[in-house]
Amino acid sequence: MTSILIVDDEPHIRLLIRQTLEELEDDGVELMDAADGESGLQTIREQKPALVFLDVMMPKMSGFDVCAAVKADAEMQSTRIVLLTARGQEADHQRGAQAGADSYLTKPFDPDQLLATARDALHL
Amino acid sequence: MNWQSSPYVPLLLTSTAISVGVAAIVWRRRPAPGALALTLTILAAGSWSLASVFQWASADLEGQHFFFELRFAFTELLVVCFLVFAVQYVGFGERLSRRAILLISVIPIVTLISLWTNVPENAYLQGSSLVSLGTFNALAVRFGPIFWVHTIYDYALIVVSLLVLSQAFIRSPRLYRGQLAATAVAAIVPASGSFMYTSGLNPFPYLDATPFAFTFTGLVLLLGFYRFRMMDIVPAARDTVIQNMDDALLVLDPRFRVVDMNPAAERLFRTGAARAIGEPVEAILPAWTALSTQHPTMEDLREAEIVMPAPENLSGAAAEPRYMELRVTPVAERSGQSGGWMVVLRDITERKRADNALREAKETAEAASKAKGAFLATVSHELRTPLTSVIGFAKINKKRMEDVIVPVIPAGDARAGHAIHQMGENFDIIISEGERLTALINDVLDLSKIESGKMQWHVVNVSVHQIVDQATAATASLFAQKQLALIRRIEPDLPDVPGDHDRLVQVVINLLSNAVKFTTTGSVTCRVRRVDSQVVTSVIDTGIGIAATDLDKVFDEFVQVGDPLTDHPQGTGLGLPICRQIVESHGGRIWVESVPGNGSTFSFSLPLAGSPAALQTAAASAPPEAAHAQAPA
Numbered sequence: 001m002t003s004i005l006i007v008d009d010e011p012h013i014r015l016l017i018r019q020t021l022e023e024l025e026d027d028g029v030e031l032m033d034a035a036d037g038e039s040g041l042q043t044i045r046e047q048k049p050a051l052v053f054l055d056v057m058m059p060k061m062s063g064f065d066v067c068a069a070v071k072a073d074a075e076m077q078s079t080r081i082v083l084l085t086a087r088g089q090e091a092d093h094q095r096g097a098q099a100g101a102d103s104y105l106t107k108p109f110d111p112d113q114l115l116a117t118a119r120d121a122l123h124l
Numbered sequence: 125m126n127w128q129s130s131p132y133v134p135l136l137l138t139s140t141a142i143s144v145g146v147a148a149i150v151w152r153r154r155p156a157p158g159a160l161a162l163t164l165t166i167l168a169a170g171s172w173s174l175a176s177v178f179q180w181a182s183a184d185l186e187g188q189h190f191f192f193e194l195r196f197a198f199t200e201l202l203v204v205c206f207l208v209f210a211v212q213y214v215g216f217g218e219r220l221s222r223r224a225i226l227l228i229s230v231i232p233i234v235t236l237i238s239l240w241t242n243v244p245e246n247a248y249l250q251g252s253s254l255v256s257l258g259t260f261n262a263l264a265v266r267f268g269p270i271f272w273v274h275t276i277y278d279y280a281l282i283v284v285s286l287l288v289l290s291q292a293f294i295r296s297p298r299l300y301r302g303q304l305a306a307t308a309v310a311a312i313v314p315a316s317g318s319f320m321y322t323s324g325l326n327p328f329p330y331l332d333a334t335p336f337a338f339t340f341t342g343l344v345l346l347l348g349f350y351r352f353r354m355m356d357i358v359p360a361a362r363d364t365v366i367q368n369m370d371d372a373l374l375v376l377d378p379r380f381r382v383v384d385m386n387p388a389a390e391r392l393f394r395t396g397a398a399r400a401i402g403e404p405v406e407a408i409l410p411a412w413t414a415l416s417t418q419h420p421t422m423e424d425l426r427e428a429e430i431v432m433p434a435p436e437n438l439s440g441a442a443a444e445p446r447y448m449e450l451r452v453t454p455v456a457e458r459s460g461q462s463g464g465w466m467v468v469l470r471d472i473t474e475r476k477r478a479d480n481a482l483r484e485a486k487e488t489a490e491a492a493s494k495a496k497g498a499f500l501a502t503v504s505h506e507l508r509t510p511l512t513s514v515i516g517f518a519k520i521n522k523k524r525m526e527d528v529i530v531p532v533i534p535a536g537d538a539r540a541g542h543a544i545h546q547m548g549e550n551f552d553i554i555i556s557e558g559e560r561l562t563a564l565i566n567d568v569l570d571l572s573k574i575e576s577g578k579m580q581w582h583v584v585n586v587s588v589h590q591i592v593d594q595a596t597a598a599t600a601s602l603f604a605q606k607q608l609a610l611i612r613r614i615e616p617d618l619p620d621v622p623g624d625h626d627r628l629v630q631v632v633i634n635l636l637s638n639a640v641k642f643t644t645t646g647s648v649t650c651r652v653r654r655v656d657s658q659v660v661t662s663v664i665d666t667g668i669g670i671a672a673t674d675l676d677k678v679f680d681e682f683v684q685v686g687d688p689l690t691d692h693p694q695g696t697g698l699g700l701p702i703c704r705q706i707v708e709s710h711g712g713r714i715w716v717e718s719v720p721g722n723g724s725t726f727s728f729s730l731p732l733a734g735s736p737a738a739l740q741t742a743a744a745s746a747p748p749e750a751a752h753a754q755a756p757a
Contacts (some may be wrong), residue, residue: 010509016516057505086505108512108562111519 003030007040008055020111037061051121055084064099071100080121128183130260136177142342143170153355158212161205168202173335185254188263200232203281210285214292215363235274262330282315306348310341374467380405447476500572504565515558522551567698574705585620588652595632602640611649621730627706634699635663635726643667662727669720679704
């Protein structure tokens with residue numbers, strides 16, 4: 001079953017993304033979330049979601065580190081990762097690209113755009 | 125007057141000529157202390173020789189006697205001038221007033237008057253006669269008591285002069301020793317000749333050898349000038365410098381005992397040279413102990429910084445310690461052996477204090493700038509998260525309302541329809557105000573980064589055509605909303621300019637959206653043309669215009685000109701300041717011309733040649749990490 005993981009330490013943001021992506025559940029997509037980098041990485045390892053929306057600035061483990069760990073692992077590296085950066089800073093994008101992120105969205109993001117990104121990634 | 129031929133005449137003429145020549149050489153060096161006195165001394169010697177020429181050339185007693193008496197005038201002039209020279213040359217010139225010179229000259233003048241007037245009678249010369257020496261005649265004289273007074277006085281003056289010179293000789297380095305030795309020899313040789321004549325120990329009967337000795341004197345002085353650079357470099361200047369310099373100077377022997385110190389050192393160490401000389405250097409400079417432990421041979425120590433206890437001031441309050449820069453120079457003897465050390469101590473307390481103040485100020489400024497950057501990054505992050513929720517949920521709610529609620533409301537329910545319409549508008553307001561806050565945060569961050577030099581510029585050759593194309597596309601919806609036409613007047617074949625593509629697009633977007641914002645009817649024109657070595661882009665609108673008094677303020681931060689009630693202000697108030705920062709970072713200029721009621725023209729220029737220095741330095745000084753400006757989570 002195709003699944004999407006939402007990793008963000010802010011509960012409102014998790015809720016916002018969940019509500020945005022809700023309609024994908026009609027297409028059989030399962031939504032999961034995690035509140036910090038470590039548990040996010042663990043969920044990716046165990047559940048192997050097809051797509052992860054990954055916040056950059058989080059306690060315990062930053063989004064960059066989670067992304068790098070995922071892309072370095074042969075079993076997980078097919079997971080598509082969309083970084084949620086705090087600012088459209090090129091330096092952040094460079095770091096994200098170095099960590100192997102597939103794309104990024106800048107906060108505040110447009111829900112329509114987030115949904116389009118998810119559909120695009122999952123070929124829905 | 126009858127003349128005779130004497131073998132001494134050619135020799136004496138030679139001596140005269142050499143004296144005149146040497147006097148001329150000294151005269152050329154007359155800025156040196158003592159030069160005038162030395163010139164007069166040598167000219168006096170030359171005149172003495174010339175008088176002797178005439179004396180020996182005269183055949184009769186009258187002639188010989190006249191020139192013999194005349195030459196004493198030059199003798200007196202010579203000894204007085206030599207003393208003046210000696211004193212001035214070694215640097216005691218200021219101690220010799222005109223009055224002192226006059227006083228010294230009293231005895232010579234009195235004795236000369238006595239000689240020439242023969243008053244008292246026979247007191248100077250008791251008689252003279254001609255003695256035949258074969259082919260020529262010589263003058264034989266008998267001296268009276270006044271002659272001996274004058275002679276003893278003259279010798280005393282010569283001895284004093286030599287003592288003055290020898291004083292300097294003892295304290296001087298090699299070069300000056302050569303000079304002083306030459307001077308002394310030049311004086312002693314003719315003085316000896318004179319002594320032989322007056323004392324009766326003369327091997328040449330009736331011949332005063334002094335003027336002949338002046339030949340030798342002249343040659344020795346020439347040696348002094350050319351070998352020891354006499355009158356070029358004078359000991360007086362060196363002594364004056366050392367005596368008056370602010371830096372403390374210590375001279376140490378090879379075993380680090382004090383041999384000499386200047387007045388500045390006496391003040392610094394609060395001791396007298398008389399007491400300190402002969403003492404080990406540690407006795408007056410305790411810091412030396414530590415230095416000599418680190419540098420046992422002192423060979424490798426050239427410069428050091430030491431701290432000296434503060435001098436007690438009058439009130440007895442403890443002052444701050446003084447920082448001294450200490451420089452050690454070995455004094456090498458001619459043999460290559462160590463002749464001791466020269467230690468110069470310079471007070472660098474003020475410099476250190478200024479350095480510290482400057483460093484502290486710089487650190488404070490850097491810390492403040494860093495704190496501001498970190499603060500902005502934190503605030504930006506903390507604002508962005510709730511803004512994401514506000515905008516995101518407003519958008520979702522609006523969508524849910526339109527997709528889910530609106531379809532189920534009965535068509536005839538006017539109240540519900542009205543409420544739905546209001547809610548839709550309210551959601552739009554929440555969204556657009558949220559986006560305005562986002563823009564403000566982005567602008568503040570941009571401005572802060574450019575101002576602190578942390579902006580990362582990506583300088584390439586950019587086409588102004590492309591920039592205008594992109595900015596036009598980005599603002600097309602604004603133009604469509606207000607049904608305004610955008611007229612493009614872009615010169616063909618414009619060259620590329622070096623710059624950051626995205627940032628320049630940002631500038632044009634800003635100017636275009638401003639133009640649309642303040643224009644209700646008419647059009648907006650984007651004009652690009654080349655002016656000399658610059659490309660000038662102008663955005664011309666037919667809007668409300670800007671009052672002349674406000675023109676200067678439009679590029680200031682957080683200033684929105686015009687009447688806020690009627691002019692519909694929108695935006696952050698940071699758009700134009702950011703434009704100015706971007707344009708100026710490119711080495712360009714931004715300005716505005718406006719006629720209220722007729723519209724405004726905003727223009728900016730970009731230089732064609734070279735990569736703008738501001739961008740290069742900004743790019744070089746900003747390491748990749750600097751741009752992250754991450755806030756703690």
